[in-house]
Amino acid sequence: MKKIVELCVRNVLFVSAAVTTLAIVLIVIFLFRQGVGLFARPAVEEGFSLVVSAGNPVKKLTPQQVKLIFDGDVDNWSFLGGSHEPIEIYRWNEEIPVMNERSIAFIPTQYVSSLPGVRTVDMGRISPGDYFGGREWFPTSQPVPLFGVLPLLAGTLWVSLAAILFALPFGLAIAIYMAELAPKRIHGILKPVIELLAGIPSVVYGFFGLVVLVPLIQKSMNLPVGETAFAGAVVLAIMALPTIVTVAADALRTVPKAAREASLALGASQMQTIFRVTIPYCASGILAAVVLGIGRAVGETMAVLMVTGNAAIIPDSLFKPVRTIPATIAAELGEAPAGGAHYQALFMLGIILFFITLLISISVEIMSSRKRRQEI
């Protein structure tokens, strides 16, 4: 009887581990399958073509150039290597345009053949270079969407790094105080309060940030806008705090009493014991706390969406609005047509996020294994 129960438990454990692993692998496969088709897509919106007159010397245009033309910022062919003629723009309004040698038109591909004397501009496909090295994110721009992830990547890294810089000293300080110094009564109050922070929905943090923090930052720093990377970092730091504190405090508590008492017996003060014995002993646990905190900050969506301003520009300081990758996915995925270029570009962002997290965990793995080797 006992054997059968044991066997059952063993199988249940195995199955749950297998199912979880399989689910994670399937999710990763799904992520890649959705995103990877992006670079096989034409740069122009599907089903449409950009045409110019057959005699136009301009053969190729980059997506950035097309945006400049259709925004009216470049209005002469000579800027694009053509003749010194003004550019005339036609957008598709269900009429076949009357073309001349100065015009560029955006029309459904099926009508190209019915227009005499025109040539389709070679736009090529969406290139990885434009995607990973692009500085402009205009996913719904017509006729050519611009998917440049640099500003989003920069925004994510800025906010997460700043958040972890704010959260780490506070989080470790609270953890050390709670695990080593706090009297039982204070510990009993502090622990549930910190853990309560983790239970607050992120929208609440976001709204708190928008209504309280953003005006405060704006007034105290005399900034034109309060929605900045700084505001996002502070909100994220508060949100990452419970994770860092709980994990770090748990790690500190695993230090054997004997190690501490040996240190104290040798005449070390309590502070010396904490910083020379306890913390080095559980360094890998503290590192895990840091990583989990960073993970929380990198992936957080809603709170950041509300306080960072979401402007897709590469920030040059902490006090500028930024747009992060998770916020972009959350804000845009709902309306992006499934399977379209925009949809795939957003999944590609998910893949980037996946690799950031992977990189962090691998580096921590390496660091902690090196640490262990030193101890032996």
Add this chain to the structure above:
Amino acid sequence: MKKMVVLLFVVIASHLYAQKIKGSDTVLPLAQKEAEIYMQVSPGILTTVTGGGSGVGILSLLEGTTDIAMSSRSLKYEERLRFKELGREVMETVIAFDALCVIVHPSNRVTALTRQQLEDIFRGKITRWSQVGGENIPVVVYVRETSSGTYEFFKETVLKYKNYMAGALSMPATGTVIQSVSQTRGAIGYVGFPYVNDKVKTLKITQNGKEYPVVRPLLLYYLRPAVSEVQSFVDFVLSDSGQQIAREMGYIEVQHEENR
């Protein structure tokens, strides 16, 4: 006995005829209110209203999973093609108009802008309020996220299809636009008229010396010939009591001649 069962089914079915309305989140509050009152005055007809966005509603109408599609934009070229391919004729009815208001911080001295100035501000060509007669503080531009119909509509009408500046701050909801504009001195943004409150100031927009209204129609799409239930709902919305609901909610009512 069998007859009784069939009869019962027919009675229940006719009582529970559920009319489905789906689409734009902008039209949603109005359609919900209209449906609520409509169900009170004509018992026996169940009307369900759900959001999801203009595109979603139109797609559902194409697939036959909704009876009426709500939309804050007219049919796109591709969508009209698909209806034609399926051999379906689609009816468009304007049920009200939604005015977009350009809002600024209450302390802003500027009271009116031309359409061109507005375009330049949202395109990032004008960067300080002093360039349009205000204080010498930077302009902070708030827009909605790209998924919003309002974002597209403002881009098409005011910016004439040009792109917003890259540095524009994009907000996830109308409420957050109002909140941010009310607490940022140099802010400018746009929201639907029903959302405007005293925490922000609206600007007058002019073009060639005349007022330039940024108004969009709120539309219902349904297949023709219309089922009588659909037709009676549409008639109710366009009736005086239906239009009064729209007016009370802050929308602009439809002049009768426009629809007939």
